[in-house]
Amino acid sequence: MGNGTALGRVRGLGSAKGGSHHWWLQRVTALGNLILVLWFIISLLRLPSMEHGVVIKWLASPLAAVPMALFIINVFWHFRIGMQVIIEDYVHGGMRVITLGALHIWTFAAGGFALFAIFKIAFTGAPA
Amino acid sequence: MARNNARPLSPHLGIWKPGIHMTLSIVNRVMGAGLATVGVLALVWWLVAASSGAEAYATFMGIATGWTGYVVLIGLTFAFFLHMAMGIRHFVMDMGAGFDLKANRAWAWVTVIVAVVLTGLTWFVILNKGL
Numbered sequence: 001m002g003n004g005t006a007l008g009r010v011r012g013l014g015s016a017k018g019g020s021h022h023w024w025l026q027r028v029t030a031l032g033n034l035i036l037v038l039w040f041i042i043s044l045l046r047l048p049s050m051e052h053g054v055v056i057k058w059l060a061s062p063l064a065a066v067p068m069a070l071f072i073i074n075v076f077w078h079f080r081i082g083m084q085v086i087i088e089d090y091v092h093g094g095m096r097v098i099t100l101g102a103l104h105i106w107t108f109a110a111g112g113f114a115l116f117a118i119f120k121i122a123f124t125g126a127p128a
Numbered sequence: 129m130a131r132n133n134a135r136p137l138s139p140h141l142g143i144w145k146p147g148i149h150m151t152l153s154i155v156n157r158v159m160g161a162g163l164a165t166v167g168v169l170a171l172v173w174w175l176v177a178a179s180s181g182a183e184a185y186a187t188f189m190g191i192a193t194g195w196t197g198y199v200v201l202i203g204l205t206f207a208f209f210l211h212m213a214m215g216i217r218h219f220v221m222d223m224g225a226g227f228d229l230k231a232n233r234a235w236a237w238v239t240v241i242v243a244v245v246l247t248g249l250t251w252f253v254i255l256n257k258g259l
Contacts, residue, residue: 045254049258055178
């Protein structure tokens with residue numbers, strides 16, 4: 001193990017042993033996305049309109065609220081992995097740590113708000 | 129972590145002849161990043177507005193149905209369908225198929241056509257009944 005070039009510093013260490021799991025999760029969530037995002041788009045297209053009452057009534061049904069929550073979790077998981085790969089490719093040094101931290105906060109903050117909104121509508125939204 | 133900039137780099141973008149497969153690989157990343165930022169923002173805003181009440185929802189819909197809203201939403205629709213088609217193409221390539229140059233180029237074009245057609249179909253349905 002040398003200490004000159006980037007390659008020299010890592011040569012002989014082997015892989016970090018996390019790559020294939022990361023890669024696999026990206027594929028698994030991609031498959032989930034394929035189903036859930038298409039479900040989401042088709043569901044919206046099938047609604048009579050995008051008026052507030054119509055959307056609330058739709059989301060209040062468990063058959064919409066549950067897949068919607070799964071859609072949020074799966075999509076957010078997928079983009080969390082994908083954005084990490086992009087950041088690791090193009091952002092270096094201290095900025096990488098900051099950007100990865102920002103990505104993490106963005107994912108969980110946005111995901112938290114989205115899930116809360118879905119559950120609020122599902123539990124209080126419209127009379128059954 | 130100082131890097132000696134005088135050292136040679138391995139061949140990169142500059143030496144390759146640009147092709148549709150290479151362009152789409154880059155575009156696919158950009159689309160993914162766009163969906164993860166602009167797309168997520170629009171989605172969360174829509175959900176939070178819907179759960180906050182009719183007034184917040186009306187504000188969202190006012191912007192969504194303005195011309196900037198349409199540009200963003202049509203862009204997001206296209207970004208999703210391209211990312212989806214490219215993702216399916218990746219599944220095939222993950223199995224080790226579709227790597228010879230001709231097939232690879234052809235399927236790259238197919239993803240673009242699929243994305244354009246599905247975006248067109250989606251918005252045809254939307255505009256036919258109004259947003």
